[in-house]
Amino acid sequence: MHGEALRQAIEKIGPLDEDARARALAWQDDLTKVPGSLGDLEAFGVQLCAISGQCPPPVPAPGFVGVFEGDHGVQTNKVSPWPQEITYTMGVNLASGGASVSVLARHAGADYRLYNVGGLKELPEGDHIVNCRVAAGTADLTQGPAMTREQATEALDIGVEAARDAVSSGARALVPGELGIGNTTPAAALIAAYTGRPADAVTGRGAGADDEMLARKTRTVEQGLAANHVADQDALGILAGVGGLEHAAMAGFILGGAAARVPVVLDGVIAVSAALAAVALAPQARDYLFAGHLGPEPGLRVGLETLGLTPLIQLGMHLGEGSGAALALPVLAAAAKIMREMSHFSDGQVSGEREV
Template structure:
């Protein structure tokens, strides 16, 4: 049995009894019923994930930024040069990126670390201190000329994500936040979203780093070409990833599966992570119960992915950066939901009279 098959077999449904106990406790807490809105839904979700009420606090969290390059870059889908992927990996490792700043703002008790995982950066990164080397290939191939990767490479990348989740949970992480880095990866993300949701390339393809109208039209054309060439079958998630995905998308899908297998919440970020979550849930439908949508990206494909998954984002701040930034900003809300179930007194315990 492969690591993917073994992990999928360990993904079980969330605990319905714990969810029911959380809902009952929320109604007895010293507040009007339902007054915490979607925070109450989140608290119930966390209880179901943990299999107990109240659930443990989902901290510390760890952000894992998965990095890879894309052969479709050659089609002119972005004005950013490909070497920026490797340069940004260096920036993450030096602590100079936005996700590093956000992590520091939360403090070590809430976010222990930002780790960077090389699954497919084109430039060699050997010897970079602090880098997790799970390199599968030096980037993908151009998905309009052939498959982005072989099926074996797609599986290896998924397993790289699973191994990363296993390692972080073993080290004490109680909440996982996936992030992405890869110039041109929103083009692959759009193709994945189309493949799994049935959306059109025009609806799913966005401006990514802020491309102009001409480049956006080229992105739509490229996604259309790739889908026509491969006709990816959503019933074969590994095949979809191999045909039009990125190495980082495949690794993030594995990361989501790993979190679910360990009954640890995974707080999703933007469009690339959303596309990867579609693949993860296609591989193991019960993994959906362990996913929390951290925010809504302005990328149109992200809204399509969240709708297909049935997830409502906690935040909507107009972000479109990636890196795990939007997911990380939602971690305090996730923690507060669990804290409320732990700490808020019930009417009977506090001696507070309930309404008639």
């Protein structure tokens, strides 16, 4: 029954452990360092404690990168300079280990898998490929809903189940990634719809749009928002109306991670648009999120501000696939290791008072 995995995940997402958070704050103050001197790394460690209910927290490793593939009917409006065939060829490249996210996942000691949830055609069978297509791409969002509510729900279920399988296989941090020519256009539409911001404030160049294409892309987002009456829709209606099958599956993956109480590390604008959908469906899921990085897409900044997330790294990346978040996984692991491995003032190994 479509929606059952989604329903179960949402029911399992609970609040963070505030007692563990309080213990973590005291723990940080006793570490042999100037309080606050490790900056955001300290806050990340505290959040890991609150997620896990343990202080110090378990190291969020190994990670698992779930990459969700989909194609988009909105590409008929020429919102990307690349042909849709690239979705398929990049999927093959990623699964064979040659994509950026494949390399960076290996670097982080993370496994990865590609879920073909909405590509125009099936991918070849392989160890890193799961063919689970809900449809061969989406409809053109400027003409009405990109997906039916049933299709969006089925894709959400696929993401939830992918997260559940990853965690049951030993993953202790999840990264939602994506592939799909044209998918920054529905991402911008989702961010606009969930935040109430205008299209021109959240629409960026994606994979190399020039000024003319960017203007056309912005108009396309505006048309999609109007055609789908997003102000009158619920969270699922927005996702089905202007999202993509990979956006829906990523949202399910995020919810599945939150239900399992493991940290979910977001990549770029597409992952953040999916996170906004996930949080609209289950608000407490926000507490399980970390921002992998901050790139140049305007919608990414808007989404992170809305979610209240601080990036783990900032290198100007905007490739997608989950690459920036995969690169950030060791930083998140370091936040846990600081709490687990640093000595404490109360141990007596370091003594002395500050001079004033």
